Amino acid sequence: MKNMKYLLLRRVTQITLLVLYFGANAYGWHMLEGTFGSSLLFGIIPLADPYTTLQVLATGFVLGADVLLGALIITLFYMLVGGRAFCSWVCPINMVTDLANWLRRKLNLDKEEVNYRFIKRKARYWIMVLGLIVSAVVGVAAFEVLSPITIMQRGIIFGFGAGISVIIAIFLFDLFGVKNGWCGHLCPLGASYSLIGKASIIRVKHDHEACTACMKCKVVCPENQVLHMINKESISVTDGECTNCGRCIDVCDDNALGFGIRSFTNKSKD
């Protein structure tokens, strides 16, 4: 079980959050109410998604203070502490795309000849900006119209309806289309958390001395461009696109990877 530690921890976190959200509607619990767009923690602390908040502001609507404060709290948390951890520790779509990614490897779909790469990883940043423009033009939070994240979350809380097809579409896209296609290329919410979490203190650290260059980490990493230092130098993964999922740490047999606190003293070796 050693190589499942963070995977299991993430699943427990994701499912616990969903159970709390589900219970808020089904049983009237006051632990965590609402959805990721805007929530209420313990019945008082507002939480709100920063990108969703920006979309609503882009429509020209002056939002209530609860949402603005909630977005500030979430932004500060991921900015200072979590990095892009929302994507791998909270987001329910992560479970869908992880499954697709795992199946890809099992079904040998990862070989270059069957891996379509017609989308660049930078596309998500374009989509993120585009989402704000479309919100302003159409007068509705544009990503929220089709976001599989909240469609899945609301599906679990209130029932899916035909919304399940969006989840299946993402699964098929990641499985048969582009590897890590949704989370790693298209999702504007992930893009926003990449930017927010760029400077967070929790980071994966690489120990070049212990590394045997087996490259298991690069195989399993959903954003493996962030692992450019593997077998090269002993530094932290500082790229904001790292989701702090910890899969690389799980699969490393050499203890060459581990979570750590970003060091601010030595710039070149942070």
Added chain:
Amino acid sequence: MANSDNNRRKFMATTLQSVGLTALGGLLWSGYSDEVKASPLVLRPPGALPEEDFLKACIKCGLCAEACVNRESNIDRETGKQRPGTLQMAKGGDHRMIGTPFFTPLDVPCYMCDDIPCVPVCPSGALDQLSVSNEKGELDIDKSRMGLAVVHKESCIAFWGIQCDACYRACPLLDEAISLQYQKNERTGKHAFLLPVVHSDVCTGCGLCEKACVTEEPAIFILPIEQSTGKAGSHYVKGWDIKDQERVREAKEIKTKTERSEKEAADYLNVEVEY
């Protein structure tokens, strides 16, 4: 030199491609979003902003729907179990803006709770607490305008002469939002029609009348305010209303000149319409 030229050309080409694809995406995305928000026949929770603003403001968190279903009063008196809530969150296939709250009176109408649990929990301001508060700042559900009841008199059996006052009695604002108008039934010569008449200055659009209606398809039903009301226009002034007269106290004579007014009224009004 040739290399840097190549690089520059490649950079130009990929930038152009990114911009172009973004424009393509923007057009598709805008078109799709604009289409899906066009579902005018949707009933919103109490205090909801006008639809256009509501769609901007709603952050789709579901707190209103959760407050609705989990309110203490939502217990079936016979079974002691919780009933389904009035407010539903639109799912894919509901053909309403996904993730926004709405209700269907025929399934579950709004019971007009005094404490309006769905409104104060709204974090974004899409449900405006002020619009459902009285002058003292207390919540007042009677001020809500979720829709307006409309009677289809051809299918309403009261208009046939059958005595039915189901909607009248179901109305939480009894004898205010719906009154019964007595009229002689000339067909029988000795009976009265008891005709339901909706008063739009009082009706909240809760939908209890629609739920109570006894006909196969309800003969009284709730439509959103925008679809169920007309507008006379400000140039109609009620000559018998002193307050309305005030509006034109300072008015000066305006002579409107259009293509039609070149002719005498008697002439242009008698011109046949060409089909």
